[in-house]
Each structure stands twice: as structure tokens, then as C-alpha cells.
Amino acid sequence: MKRILAIVMMLALVLPINARVAQADVVPEGPSALQWGQEVPIVERGSATYVAAGSIVAGVAGLSFGALYFIRKRNGR
Amino acid sequence: MAGDVRSYAVAFLLTLVLEVSAALALGFRKRSELASVIWVNVFSHPLLVYVIWLVASLRSAPLGLAGVSVLEALVALLEWRLLCFALPRQPASRLLVLSLIMNSLSFLTGLFLAVGSYFAGREASLYLNDRARFL
Numbered sequence: 001m002k003r004i005l006a007i008v009m010m011l012a013l014v015l016p017i018n019a020r021v022a023q024a025d026v027v028p029e030g031p032s033a034l035q036w037g038q039e040v041p042i043v044e045r046g047s048a049t050y051v052a053a054g055s056i057v058a059g060v061a062g063l064s065f066g067a068l069y070f071i072r073k074r075n076g077r
Numbered sequence: 078m079a080g081d082v083r084s085y086a087v088a089f090l091l092t093l094v095l096e097v098s099a100a101l102a103l104g105f106r107k108r109s110e111l112a113s114v115i116w117v118n119v120f121s122h123p124l125l126v127y128v129i130w131l132v133a134s135l136r137s138a139p140l141g142l143a144g145v146s147v148l149e150a151l152v153a154l155l156e157w158r159l160l161c162f163a164l165p166r167q168p169a170s171r172l173l174v175l176s177l178i179m180n181s182l183s184f185l186t187g188l189f190l191a192v193g194s195y196f197a198g199r200e201a202s203l204y205l206n207d208r209a210r211f212l
Contacts, residue, residue: 057127064120068163071109
């Protein structure tokens with residue numbers, strides 16, 4: 001169960017960043033054109049919204065998982 | 078933005094009412110059982126809407142009925158596992174039936190409302206709108 005939560009929270013946080021990087025026009029010739037240390041403009045127009053929304057979703061998921069854990073403990077497990 | 082938040086809140090409340098009603102109808106009447114249903118929804122609903130919104134935004138096109146259906150099925154499985162976690166004394170099969178019925182009910186109601194609002198020319202909620210646009 002902890003694994004599910006970890007995967008969900010990670011996806012909620014990482015998906016929007018990856019998605020925007022994949023969309024960004026910084027790799028015109030494919031992934032090999034991305035040099036080590038090259039600055040990738042993750043924060044472009046709109047991406048901050050995705051990241052913020054993803055963080056809120058992850059936070060809410062964490063809160064509700066905590067509540068479910070509390071219910072489980074109160075039920076004697 | 079405020080309109081999106083409001084329409085999301087309406088969709089979420091509607092889902093909660095439907096799923097709690099389904100749980101009551103299936104005999105889940107204890108406070109801990111109903112609280113579990115509510116918290117499971119608090120977990121899964123924002124996540125589902127977020128993924129639908131994210132995919133639709135990045136593709137610049139709605140996800141489509143097939144995509145939404147796959148996500149709903151995944152949510153049903155996720156909710157089942159979360160219910161099993163919160164209510165370990167309940168048989169897993171009973172919780173699976175609960176999860177399937179709750180999610181089918183909210184999915185079909187959402188689809189029905191989306192089709193209705195589409196033909197009425199009104200804007201559906203953020204979540205329902207994806208289906209309405211597709212249809």
C-alpha cells in the first residue's frame with residue numbers, strides 16, 4: 001500500500017514536469033541533442049500550473065491516505 | 078479558473094453523494110466504513126481529474142471515452158485496494174463489489190449528465206466536459 005501511495009505521489013509530481021520537458025522545443029534533433037548540463041527551461045508558460053496542481057493532488061492524496069491509515073488503526077490493525 | 082474550481086467541486090460532491098449512497102445501499106453503514114468511502118474518494122477523484130486534465134491539455138484534445146473508461150477502471154481497482162487497506166476486517170470480494178458498483182454508478186451518471194448537457198448546449202463540469210466534448 002505504501003508503494004501505491006509512493007508511486008501515485010511521484011507520478012503526480014513528476015508527470016507534469018516530464019510532460020513539459022518532452023513538449024519543450026529544446027531538443028529539436030531528438031534526445032541525443034540534449035547535452036549534459038544544458039539548461040532545460042522547465043518553467044515555461046503553463047507548466048507552473050501543472051506542477052502546482054500536481055503538488056496539490058499529491059498533498060491531498062497524502063492527507064487522505066493518512067486518514068485511511070488512521071481508520072485502519074482504529075479498526076484494530 | 079474560478080469556474081473550473083466550482084465545476085470541479087460540483088462534480089466531486091456529486092460523486093461523493095452517489096458513492097456514499099451506493100455504500101449505504103450495499104449495507105456499509107458504520108461510521109468507519111462511510112468515512113473510508115469518503116476518504117478513498119478524496120484520494121482518487123482529484124487524481125483522476127488531474128490526469129484527465131493533464132492528458133487533455135498536453136494533447137490539446139479530449140481524452141476520449143475509451144481513455145476515460147480505462148482510467149475509471151484503474152480508479153476502481155485503486156479504490157478497492159485502498160478500501161481493503163482501511164477496512165481489513167471486511168472480505169476483499171465484498172469491497173471489490175462495492176468499488177465496482179460505486180464507480181460504475183458515478184461513471185454512468187457522469188456520462189448521462191455529459192450527454193444531456195451537451196445536447197442542452199450548456200457547459201458541463203470540468204470532469205464531465207471531457208466526455209461531453211468527445212461525444
